[in-house]
Amino acid sequence: xxxxxxxxxxxxxxxxxxxxxxxxxxxxxxxxxxxxxxxxxxxxxxxxxxxxxxxxxxxxxxxxxxxxxxxxxxxxxxxxxxxxxxxxxxxxxxxxxxxxxxxxxxxxxxxxxxxxxxxxxxxxxxxxxxxxxxxxxxxxxxxxxxxxxxxxxxxxxxxxxxxxxxx
Amino acid sequence: xxxxxxxxxxxxxxxxxxxxxxxxxxxxxxxxxxxxxxxxxxxxxxxxxxxxxxxxxxxxxxxxxxxxxxxxxxxxxxxxxxxxxxxxxxxxxxxxxxxxxxxxxxxxxxxxxxxxxxxxxxxxxxxxxxxxxxxxxxxxxxxxxxxxxxxxxxxxxxxxxxxxxxxxxxxxxxxxxxxxxxxxxxxxxxxxxxxxxxxxxxxxxxxxxxxxxxxxxxxxxxxxxxxxxxxxxxxxxxxxxxxxxxxxxxxxxxxxxxxxxxxxxxxxxxxxxxxxxxxxxxxxxxxxxxxxxxxxxxxxxxxxxxxxxxxxxxxxxxxxxxxxxxxxxxxxxxxxxxxxxxxxxxxxxxxxxxxxxxxxxxxxxxxxxxxxxxxxxxxxxxxxxxxxxxxxxxxxxxxxxxxxxxxxxxxxxxxxxxxxxxxxxxxxxxxxxxxxxxxxxxxxxxxxxxxxxxxxxxxxxxxxxxxxxxxxxxxxxxxxxxxxxxxxxxxxxxxxxxxxxxxxxxxxxxxxxxxxxxxxxxxxxxxxxxxxxxxxxxxxxxxxxxxxxxxxxxxxxxxxxxxxxxxxxxxxxxxxxxxxxxxxxxxxxxxxxxxxxxxxxxxxxxxxxxxxxxxxxxxxxxxxxxxxxxxxxxxxxxxxxxxxxxxxxxxxxxxxxxxxxxxxxxxxxxxxxxxxxxxxxxxxxxxxxxxxxxxxxxxxxxxxxxxxxxxxxxxxxxxxxxxxxxxxxxxxxxxxxxxxxxxxxxxxxxxxxxxxxxxxxxxxxxxxxxxxxxxxxxxxxxxxxxxxxxxxxxxxxxxxxxxxxxxxxxxxxxxxxxxxxx
Numbered sequence: 001x002x003x004x005x006x007x008x009x010x011x012x013x014x015x016x017x018x019x020x021x022x023x024x025x026x027x028x029x030x031x032x033x034x035x036x037x038x039x040x041x042x043x044x045x046x047x048x049x050x051x052x053x054x055x056x057x058x059x060x061x062x063x064x065x066x067x068x069x070x071x072x073x074x075x076x077x078x079x080x081x082x083x084x085x086x087x088x089x090x091x092x093x094x095x096x097x098x099x100x101x102x103x104x105x106x107x108x109x110x111x112x113x114x115x116x117x118x119x120x121x122x123x124x125x126x127x128x129x130x131x132x133x134x135x136x137x138x139x140x141x142x143x144x145x146x147x148x149x150x151x152x153x154x155x156x157x158x159x160x161x162x163x164x165x166x167x
Numbered sequence: 168x169x170x171x172x173x174x175x176x177x178x179x180x181x182x183x184x185x186x187x188x189x190x191x192x193x194x195x196x197x198x199x200x201x202x203x204x205x206x207x208x209x210x211x212x213x214x215x216x217x218x219x220x221x222x223x224x225x226x227x228x229x230x231x232x233x234x235x236x237x238x239x240x241x242x243x244x245x246x247x248x249x250x251x252x253x254x255x256x257x258x259x260x261x262x263x264x265x266x267x268x269x270x271x272x273x274x275x276x277x278x279x280x281x282x283x284x285x286x287x288x289x290x291x292x293x294x295x296x297x298x299x300x301x302x303x304x305x306x307x308x309x310x311x312x313x314x315x316x317x318x319x320x321x322x323x324x325x326x327x328x329x330x331x332x333x334x335x336x337x338x339x340x341x342x343x344x345x346x347x348x349x350x351x352x353x354x355x356x357x358x359x360x361x362x363x364x365x366x367x368x369x370x371x372x373x374x375x376x377x378x379x380x381x382x383x384x385x386x387x388x389x390x391x392x393x394x395x396x397x398x399x400x401x402x403x404x405x406x407x408x409x410x411x412x413x414x415x416x417x418x419x420x421x422x423x424x425x426x427x428x429x430x431x432x433x434x435x436x437x438x439x440x441x442x443x444x445x446x447x448x449x450x451x452x453x454x455x456x457x458x459x460x461x462x463x464x465x466x467x468x469x470x471x472x473x474x475x476x477x478x479x480x481x482x483x484x485x486x487x488x489x490x491x492x493x494x495x496x497x498x499x500x501x502x503x504x505x506x507x508x509x510x511x512x513x514x515x516x517x518x519x520x521x522x523x524x525x526x527x528x529x530x531x532x533x534x535x536x537x538x539x540x541x542x543x544x545x546x547x548x549x550x551x552x553x554x555x556x557x558x559x560x561x562x563x564x565x566x567x568x569x570x571x572x573x574x575x576x577x578x579x580x581x582x583x584x585x586x587x588x589x590x591x592x593x594x595x596x597x598x599x600x601x602x603x604x605x606x607x608x609x610x611x612x613x614x615x616x617x618x619x620x621x622x623x624x625x626x627x628x629x630x631x632x633x634x635x636x637x638x639x640x641x642x643x644x645x646x647x648x649x650x651x652x653x654x655x656x657x658x659x660x661x662x663x664x665x666x667x668x669x670x671x672x673x674x675x676x677x678x679x680x681x682x683x684x685x686x687x688x689x690x691x692x693x694x695x696x697x698x699x700x701x702x703x704x705x706x707x708x709x710x711x712x713x714x715x716x717x718x719x720x721x722x723x724x725x726x727x728x729x730x731x732x733x734x735x736x737x738x739x740x741x742x743x744x745x746x747x748x749x750x751x752x753x754x755x756x757x758x759x760x761x762x763x764x765x766x767x768x769x770x771x772x773x774x775x776x777x778x779x780x781x782x783x784x785x786x787x788x789x790x791x792x793x794x795x796x797x798x799x800x801x802x803x804x805x806x807x808x809x810x811x812x813x814x815x816x817x818x819x820x821x822x823x824x825x826x827x828x829x830x831x832x833x834x835x836x837x838x839x840x841x842x843x844x845x846x847x848x849x850x851x852x853x854x855x856x857x858x859x860x861x862x863x864x865x866x867x868x869x870x871x872x873x874x875x876x877x878x879x880x881x882x883x884x885x886x887x888x889x890x891x892x893x894x895x896x897x898x899x900x901x902x903x904x905x906x907x908x909x910x911x912x913x914x915x916x917x918x919x920x921x922x923x924x925x926x927x928x929x930x931x932x933x934x935x936x937x938x939x940x941x942x943x944x945x946x947x948x949x950x951x952x953x954x955x956x957x958x959x960x961x962x963x964x965x966x967x968x969x970x971x972x973x974x975x976x977x978x979x980x981x982x983x984x985x986x987x988x989x
Contacts, residue, residue, distance in 0.1 A: 026294065035293070040205040041198015043423070045372040046456040050900035053372060081198035094196040098188065101865045104873065105680030106195025107373045107423025113196060135908045139900065141372050141424050142680050143869060144876025145908040 010074040014039075015083030023070040029063075030054040032070035033080060041081035041110045045139065052138035055111035056080045062118040064137070081110035084117065092162070093117050093155040102151030104142035112138045116152045124159055126152075178763065180696050182689045183928070186865035187699050190684040191421075191706070200421040201707075203376035204453045206391040211378065212241045212289040214439055214452040215296035217303045218461060219278035219285060222312035222532040222893015223325065226276055226305065229286060233302040239291035240299045242446045244438065246273035246285050252441045254409040257434070258402070261503050262648040265336040265530075268328040270498045272407070272438035278307070279327050279497035280532050281895050282461025287438050289446050293453070312532035312893035316494035317470055319529040327497060327530045336495055337503035337528040337647055341510060341821050343585035344521030346477070349485040353477035357558050358985045364546040364941075365963040366468035366494070366887045368539055369877050370905060371679070373423020374454035375432040375463050379439035383447060386410075388440050390417045392432065395425040395677050396720035397708065400433040408440050420707035422679040426877070427722060429679070431464035431500050431537035460898045464537030465887050467505055468494040469546040476554050477521065482564050482572050486521030487554055493528045493546070496535035503528040505536070505543035507646040511636040511825045512544045512937075514584045515551030516595050517573040522585060532893040538722065540877060541635075545938025548633045549962055552942035556629075556949045557958050561986050566946065567603065570632060571596050581924065587822035588636075590829045591859075591931070592921040595632065598855040601917040602630070602835035605853035611837045620953055624839050625973075626850075629947025631834040631939035635858070637724035637932025638827035640813040649818040656725070656827075657810040660733035661714040662691060662741045664803040666787050668765060668779030670695060672737070673705035673712065675719025676730050681934065682866045683726060687734045689862060690928070694738035695745070696762045714806050724932035727862060728828060729809050732927040736807030744801050748782045751797070809927065828923050828931035830858035832871070834939040838947040845970025847883060847948065854939065855917040860929030867933060868916050874936025875914050880906030882944040886963045948972065957982045 005025035012019060014037065023032055033042050033056070042065060045053035049067040056065045057079040084091050090098065093116050103109040112135055119126055119134035126134065131152045132145075140148060194200050231243040249272045256269040269275075274283045286303050290296035311325040318324055319334040327334055350356055377392035388410050394400050397417035405412050422429065435452065443450040454463065470492045477485040491509075495502040506528045513522055541548075555573070559566040574595040575582045582590040608628060615626035642654030659675045672691050676683055684706055688699040695702075705713060718729075742762065749767035750757040753775045761770050768776035785792055786803045793801075816823025837851040854875050861867045884904040888896045897903035922929030941962045948969060949959045955976030960983055961968060975982070 024294070031293065034204070039198070040201070043202070043373070044204070044453075045374075045423075046900045048456065048899050048901060051372060051905075085197050088197075090193070090196060097196055098192045101186075101189070101869050103192060103195055103680075104682075104869055105371075105373070105424045106191065106200050106421060107202065107371075109195050110198045132908050137907075139372060139905050139907065141369060141426070141877065141905065142873045144872035144879075144906075144914060145911045146872045146876075146914050147869060149908065 008071050010071055012073045012075065013077045015079060025069065025071050027070040028066050029068040029070050029073055030065035033065060039080055039082055043107055043110060045108065050139065052115060053108050053111040055114040055138065057114060057118055062115055081113060091117065092158045093120065096155035096158060097151040100147050100151040100154050102143065102147045108138055108140045112140065112148055116155065119152065120156055120159060124156065126156055181693050182699055183693055183862055186863055187685060187689060189682050190688065191682060195421065202373055202421050202423050203378065203391060203393045203419065206378045208378060208380060208449040210448040211451045212291065212446060212448050213293040213296040214442060214450045215288050215300040216284040216458065217286040217288065217300045217305065218458065219274065219281060219283040221278055221307055221309050222281050223310040224278050224307035225310060226274065226278060226285060227308050228306045230304040231286065233304060234288055234299040237295065237299050237302065239295045241289040241448065243286055243288050243303060244442045244445055246271060246275040249273045249438060249441050250275050253407050255406055257407050259499060260644065260648060260651065261336055261499055262650065264331045265499065267330050268499065269330065272434050272441060280534055281893050282534060283497065284438065284462065287442050289442050289450055312891065314531055314533055314889045314891060314893055316468065316492040316529045316531060317472065319531045320492060320527050327532065334530040335527060336499055336530050337506045339506065339526055341522065341524040341526060344486055346486050346488045346521040346523040349477040349521040350475055350488065353485055354480040354989050355478040355562055356987045357476040357478060357561055359474040359557055359958065360983045361960060362471040362474065362550060362553055363961045364469045364549055365961060366465050367881045367885045368428055368465045368887065369426030371424030371426055371428055374456060374459040375429060375435065376453040377432065377436050377439055378449055378451045379436060379443050380449035381440055381444040387414050387416060390415065390436055391419065392417065392436060393419055393422040393425065393429055394432050394436065395422060395429040395679060396722050397677060397710065398715060398717045398719045399430065400436060402717065403433050404437045408437050416710040418709040419677055422677060425679040426540040427538035427542055428464050430722060456900065457898045460903060461895055462534055464500065465496065465534045466539030467536045467543060467546060471550050474554065476558055478558055478562060482569050484517060484519060484558065484573050486519045488523040489550065490525045494531050494533065495528050496531060496533045498535045500535040500537050502536060503647050504644060507643045508543040509547035510586055510821065511588060512548055512634045513586050513588065515548050516575060516632040516634060516831065517551065518575055520585060533889055540874065541935045541938040544636060545941065548937050549941050552631055553945060556946045557984060560949055561984060566630060567599065570599060570630060587824055588826065589824050591923045591925050593829065593831050593857055594919055594921055595831060595833065598831060598833040598857055598919060599630065602833045602853045602855045605915045605917055606835045606837055606851040611851065623842050625842060625951040627838045627840060627947035627951030629836050629838065629943045629945065629950055631942030631946060633832050633937030633939040633942060635724050635830040635832060635933050635935050635937045636826040637830060638728045638811050639723055640816065640823065640825050641718065642813060642815045642823065643825045645818045646816060646821050654815045655810060655813045656718050656729060657716050657808050658719060658729035658733045659714040659716050659806060659808045660737040661806045662737035663805065664741065664745065664779055664783050666783055668783040670702045672702060672734060673714060674730055674733065675708065675713055675715030676726060677708045677721045679721060681721065681726060682863060683730060686731060686862050686866065690731050690734045691738040694735065694742050697764050701765060716808055724935045726932065727930035728926045728932050731862060731930065732809030733807050735927050736809055737805050740805035740807055741803065744803055744805065745782050748785055748801065749777055752777050752781065752785065827925050828859065830931040830933040832856050832936055832939045834943040836943045836947050838944065838951065840948065840951040840969060840973060842973055845966040845973060847964065847969055849912040852912045853915040853917065856933065857919045857921050858933035859921055859923040859931040861920060862930055870934040871916055871936065872914055874934065875940050876906050876911055878936065878938050878940030879911065879944065882941045882962065883964060884910065958984045
């Protein structure tokens with residue numbers, strides 16, 4: 001027999017906005033973000049936590065939002081692709097992907113950009129191996145990862161240059 | 168507006184050949200793309216398909232009552248009901264008897280593969296639809312399954328479609344030259360028992376999807392989808408569901424990868440149309456990954472039996488003979504076109520004179536195949552490359568020298584193959600040299616000698632020579648079915664000057680990451696002598712707004728020729744109208760008018776100028792200033808259809824010019840084979856591409872990377888396998904290991920540009936890549952094996968298979984190859 005579970009109220013912050021909602025206890029966070037909040041930048045590619053297209057940052061941690069239930073977001077701070085480039089200005093990571101052709105169809109891109117952003121926030125000077133490992137949970141079928149890795153390396157360099165300039 | 172005169176002569180801009188910034192990136196990087204699951208309509212219901220758990224079974228009964236009893240379930244449509252709503256089954260490309268097979272939007276009476284859809288549910292939410300699908304009770308009576316293409320052709324095999332009388336979807340013999348004479352008289356004959364090209368898919372990261380609305384008010388069926396060949400889908404679906412093509416409207420904006428797989432979503436779209444009609448509300452379907460793996464279409468699997476190769480003492484390969492069995496799966500989606508499409512590259516990269524291919528297309532209890540990146544050519548090119556390596560291995564030739572000796576040479580172009588295809592241009596020996604230089608082949612040969620065999624690790628160096636044939640002549644369909652009224656090819660483009668002089672362009676293509684907005688803008692901008700960012704190319708395709716022809720879509724390596732050819736033609740027509748109107752307004756001769764950055768001026772008299780807004784004004788809001796004749800003729804709305812110069816092929820001889828362009832890719836790779844585990848590690852990898860004139864080099868390189876990665880994944884990790892009852896063994900990314908960043912090597916790229924003499928811009932279509940990594944990795948594994956070992960017989964080489972190969976000699980296993988020398 002089907003058990004759709006209970007319904008519960010949650011409160012959370014998404015891209016800086018405090019929000020409340022009522023969710024089915026079994027709803028996946030990614031479907032909540034997409035279908036309920038109508039934020040279409042977070043994508044679904046596999047339903048099994050394999051592809052990383054749904055990656056978001058929850059309480060400072062990189063999370064595959066198909067691997068988390070919406071009620072688990074109660075009290076959380078969520079950051080999605082829509083929260084990165086406020087005012088339409090690309091972040092250094094996004095700019096690097098643009099310049100290095102780090103995307104083709106763009107479907108895996110929001111998840112990859114979130115993973116790269118997460119890496120560079122924690123580790124501004126990653127090694128080649130660390131860059132490779134940072135996107136090991138993201139599947140891309142277009143680029144062969146070559147330009148994704150180049151983009152992250154370029155973003156790291158650009159961020160370092162910015163820091164040096166400011167110093 | 169400014170009419171400031173220019174002081175200096177107008178400069179001619181050109182961005183062709185430059186990697187201008189991609190227009191598509193901004194929206195995609197910010198999560199602002201519009202993919203099919205992002206489309207919503209009022210009153211939309213969510214659809215979920217009920218799928219067969221069996222490989223082959225009779226449907227005894229379907230009971231939908233438990234599903235319908237759930238609150239929020241709108242309706243359920245079964246196969247039988249769907250059939251009743253249809254006028255005719257889906258159109259078949261195959262001639263009779265396979266052409267008599269009946270396929271409906273949902274399975275009727277029988278299921279023929281694991282994942283075959285028997286019913287579809289519409290409900291308020293996607294979760295509820297999935298719940299309700301589980302409550303549809305289907306009683307099955309399992310039947311014996313057939314999952315091997317060679318066995319399927321056996322008259323005693325279980326039959327999938329009784330009306331066909333066997334599982335043979337198509338059979339024909341291709342015979343060019345005189346292979347029997349060549350085999351009789353050759354110095355050596357190399358015989359290879361069995362080669363097997365495995366089943367896999369490019370598995371686009373975005374699964375299939377559609378929002379279909381059968382509007383009861385207008386009777387228009389609107390289809391937002393990510394189908395990549397909507398006109399083909401329209402022509403198949405329309406007659407079946409009884410809707411005229413002018414009432415079927417496809418649209419898509421961003422598509423999350425397709426690789427040919429998304430040609431195959433038309434049966435589901437037809438079912439959704441009927442579901443929407445029955446429910447009286449839009450039906451939204453987003454495939455789950457497991458549904459995708461089970462039913463969205465796989466690449467073709469092919470087995471080659473009894474291959475015989477005629478070789479001369481000096482290494483000249485005269486030709487070969489083989490029996491090919493191709494596995495189309497349970498229904499014919501686009502098949503049996505693959506049964507002719509391979510012959511675009513009948514000789515691979517080589518000057519073979521004699522070929523005989525006995526080709527059988529079979530139906531099996533597996534997911535229907537669909538044109539996966541490199542469609543039907545990569546299987547044959549893999550065979551050709553296996554032949555070259557096995558001949559080298561058996562007869563002691565250097566694989567590099569053997570290739571160079573037999574390659575079509577630079578001075579041979581345009582080169583006509585024995586079946587009438589014309590290779591347009593190229594330089595294969597130089598491409599190979601560049602590839603070998605990129606991997607530093609001498610260094611690795613030394614390392615290979617140093618390690619030898621028995622040290623635990625072996626080095627293998629491999630080459631994959633391949634062709635990416637582009638711009639099909641659809642007339643080749645007549646070789647599989649002479650009654651088909653198809654030939655030629657083409658694409659349409661519409662270019663206009665808008666109300667205030669803005670330049671707008673739309674095309675019939677459905678891009679999936681290939682950067683059409685960017686490159687079409689480059690072409691049009693160059694012709695109008697302005698900057699690409701002054702040209703607005705409509706994102707995606709909308710049948711009610713865009714222009715198109717029946718061939719429209721994005722598939723089969725052709726946009727650079729057909730799409731950009733159309734854009735060039737439309738822009739030239741628009742330019743001619745702008746110049747005529749400017750000459751009229753400025754009272755000058757047309758040949759005195761120059762365009763620059765949206766301004767028309769008289770050469771040498773910069774004071775006399777009119778901007779594009781002024782030109783637009785004369786047509787849109789001030790037309791009394793024109794002569795009646797000009798008003799009738801000029802519109803600033805210019806359509807052009809690019810058509811390649813094809814003729815209808817000869818179905819009897821199975822000859823003709825089947826494709827306009829032949830891009831080439833030569834890959835070289837170095838692998839390390841672990842003798843103890845069979846693990847294959849890629850130590851170095853290079854791909855050299857020649858696609859003629861490159862419009863946007865960065866996009867070309869991106870395509871090379873992508874095609875290479877998919878090929879590497881297929882060669883080492885990715886396979887769809889069925890057990891003997893027809894159960895798919897890899898139905899998610901847990902079991903189907905898509906290449907990750909940890910598996911992918913750094914890919915070195917090189918390029919040469921041999922412009923095509925046959926295309927409007929010198930470009931050749933590219934992007935499919937011809938499966939070069941499969942050839943190169945098999946070649947490298949072969950290179951790591953000893954003379955007593957078996958030949959590399961499969962395109963898929965996971966650890967256990969490589970381990971068996973490495974130890975096949977010492978275990979006295981059959982080698983699968985025989986040489987007879989004079």
